[in-house]
Amino acid sequence: MALFKRGLRSILMGRYGWVTTVVLASLLIALGIAGQDRLALRAPIATSVSDEEATGRGQDEATGWSHALHGERFAVSTEADQLQDQAASADGAGPHVGNALPGSVDELRRLQQRVRQVVAQVMPATVGLQIGSAQGSGVIVSAEGLVLTAGHVSGQPGRRATIILPDGQRLRGETLGRNQGIDSGMIQITSDPPDEGGFAHVELGRSADVRPGDWSIALGHPGGYERGREPVVRLGRVVRAARRVIWTDCTLVGGDSGGPLFNLDGEVIGIHSRISVSTSGNFHVPIDTYHDTWDRLAEGEAWGLGSGEPRAFLGVTGEDHERGCRLTTVLPNTPAAEAGLRVGDVITRWDGQRISGIDALIEAIRESNPGDRIEVRYMRDGRRGRLTVELGQFGG
């Protein structure tokens, strides 16, 4: 922890202090409004009120600290390759539609016109959700009534859900899969769709195309569904975009969790997940992570290890290397050491999947389960090698 704190301090004092303070102070809070069920236990807790909160909320939530750190870590660490991609493609990229900062009142009017259209178009598909004592938001993405939401809103697969349309109409549904690690979740409406055309729904975009500066529109039910109040509109810009998280300055709060983030084409690019203390710190699950795991979510699979659940553990530190992830530390008595990995090894593949760097490795570990036996390929002294590692567990 000492090293971590030192690193934190130097980062906070650095040139990008305003950004890192937001992330590293990192009071990332899951936005669902949870009652006394397990959802409450999974919600990371703000550190700013931790003294009062910890005494009032007990052990389970006190552990939110480390989870908050993990949330932060992933929000931060997995930026690297994406940002590098961006840097690499920056020269060739033309002006990106949707990210211009208006420089005149006329340009404000054009932006406003666009925002009006998108809001009118997407409002009917934005829903409130009630699952057990938890409340959140969601968005209908198919005529048959498939709903995207946050993993911490949908919870375990197979639960009963109530879906509330903007006009107050209540529908029945059932929770499908979720990836607790990335905080994605899916729900199927089981009530009959309207006769003509099915449920009002929206199109999905691609979060890989999202860039800092893009205008985005957040809808949802802050504070939970309120009778007579339609989904609440917020406008903001993408502050940063990476594979595992989109950061905007659209203000969010509890109850917004699971609600949709739209681009100016009215396509869903993200799902609201968590916030930091700053009103400019609002975080969304990128829509591509849904695309990538669509079948697993639709089939009701629960995976990804998050707060309160055991997580897979390897026992190394590493850095980016042109061939993969170079190990800079292999801690003794860890799965990595016992499998025979050494400092200097460059991990090139994990369970057959190519590893592009430290982020990819972290992500791969995170997507695995404790106890999994994983084939690892690596380079050592210029030679290829392969071994099998049995992952350990922490947390839970």
Next chain:
Amino acid sequence: MTHHTARPHPHPHSLPLPHRRGSAVFILTAAILTLSGGGQAWGQLFAGLSPDELTRGSKMLATFGPVVEPVVPATVAIEHEGEQVALGLVVDAGGYILTKASELSQAVTCHLADGRKLAARIIGISPDHDLAMLQVEAEDLSTAVWGDASKLHLGDFVATPGPDGPLTVGVVSVKPRRIPPRSGLLGIQMGEPQEQGVPIEQVFESSGAEEAGLRVGDVVTHIDDTPTPSREDLGQAVRSRSAGDSITVRYLRDGQEQQTTARLRAQVPGMGLSRDAMMNRMGGELSVRAHGFPLALQHDAVIAPSDCGGPLVDLDGRVVGINIARAGRTTTYAIPASEVLGLLDELKSGRLAPADEQDVTQAIEEAAEQPQ
């Protein structure tokens, strides 16, 4: 936690660091710290919008300069002993300024956009809307043009000017609707009910109960003449009132029947904020009187409580409402122009005026309370 039994740790005692959870954080965090190997790359890692490029950043505010220009001269800083407590809007060149009632202290000064500082009298208060009319000695004040909030679309830009230009911007989040009041806290912990009522087991510091002089051991028998024989009855009686409301508490102390008045709070230190309340406070202070309005438009501009009371402006530079409360992380309320216009004559007439200074105080307090 239970997962240990479900899926035993393969190396239960093998981790070299004393605290398993902590060590995990260390290992993974260290991985990040080594990821880039220097401050330069950290910079790259955090590449994104700079603060001036944010939606409420300086560049956007500059673009809104011409939008609010016609309203800025009519925007007033309401000050008490040199400190801004609210904003206000000149509604009549003859010296009438509208502002948020519950933020007013007894003596306020109107700091005009042209630099003049004029002493103001409170000549009318509408407690329901939390609006107050001030009068200053002037005949030549700048006024603004009113717009129509009902013509706004969801997502339309709205700007909040101060006396020096745009303060912040946002969009219309929800069309005008009634904002119900919120229940308040008394600040006691209830003990086992006795024959006569519910004894107080703890009085929280800085609560309405403490201010009212309630003590541990007092047995509460009535709230506002409603008997409170059980904890449910007492809880219900308190919850049915709003933060800002004053309630009458009847209680037994040493067998003697007594009575006091306690003001309910939106929050009491140590009583714990609900998760919802906690998140809503993330990102800034909220107005004390933030709920209970007959009609309010909701927008997403982030403003300080002391920036309430002033105009809200559309892209045409027209006043579409008066910002009335910062109510949550995502929420600012404004009383729509049409509603305000319907009140102006009444507020200027003197019929809603407090008769003397004591009444002024009382009227402000009443405005701070939320209507049922």
